Amino acid sequence: MRLDKLLSHMGYGTRKEIKKLMKQGVVLVDGQVIKDSSVHVHPEKQRIEIYGESVQYREFVYLMMNKPKGVISATEDLVERTVIDLLPEEYLPFQVFPVGRLDKDTEGLLLITNDGKLTHELLSPKKHVPKTYIADVSGVVTQNDIHIFRRGVTLDDGYETLPSELRILEVDELTRRSRIELTIYEGKFHQVKRMFEAVHKKVVHLKRISMGPLTLDPELYPGDFRELTENELEMLKGRST
Known part of the structure; x- marks a missing residue:
């Protein structure tokens, strides 16, 4: 994966901004300063740092939200507030989206992710997910x-x-x-x-x-969210296959 694409995906800025950042000599790969933003890296095998802090790469994120009334299950809307508007900026580079939809006046469990394959499995009419x-x-x-x-x-x-x-x-x-x-x-x-x-x-x-196997966390107030636990994710992926 190109280094600028990886860093952009992790929320460090646009590719143009990352190119300028790298010219400052603050991006290291396996301890070596890298100024060429087009360099390819293996995030699972190599150590990547910015300003001395390790970059923990991940491709997918999985969030459980207690959707409140008054917001719509969409990624963007010119008029209405969406569930994505409730998330902090750190998740926006992942281009997450709600899995299915709950009506504007309906609240409760909503899965938000950027994993298209899992989303397809959970929403497939053939799966009959409860x-x-x-x-x-x-x-x-x-x-x-x-x-x-x-x-x-x-x-x-x-x-x-x-x-x-x-x-x-x-x-x-x-x-x-x-x-x-x-x-x-x-x-x-x-x-x-x-x-x-x-x-x-x-x-x-x-x-x-x-x-499916995912149950709304009773500690989540309407509008709150958290990342899925490893156990929840394993159950969810097991249910969708």
Whole structure:
């Protein structure tokens, strides 16, 4: 890999800026000053330093975010604030993106990465990766709804969903509100909301708590994020293969 490309990928500036930086003699490879930005290096085998600090190269980053309400699952938008806007600048050179999407008013687990292969595996309709949500619903959710969801729900456009697992957590007969947990195995547009509309109920709050083997860290407040642990990443990659 070209040295200027590597350093740019790690957030040390544009290639033009890195070229100027290298002319100052502050970039070392295996202890030798390198001023030619086009030099090729092996980041896994060679020691690279800038201003005496070691450059720890990595190709991919994997972040777990507790997406808050009011931001959209996109990399950029001219009007709306995106989940990428919530990240510090150190991650921007990696050109990360959200894996799938959560609606603007939906919160919860969102994976952010620059690993296209893993993203494709997780979002492939053939994989049926489970996604679990907690929802507050206007209306009394019943055992009959559980049976309907278990068979598959016919949506407003005639599409019949895959069987899903609906669990009633709490029902308030007085206010006619319910809290449920729902696991689905696909990701159609507004699917959870449309499934409840099909049984004449309305989702008023929605939060995703898991995707595949990945479970939302309860210590992450809305808007917070952290990198995946090695164990989480191993489980995720194992699930996607």
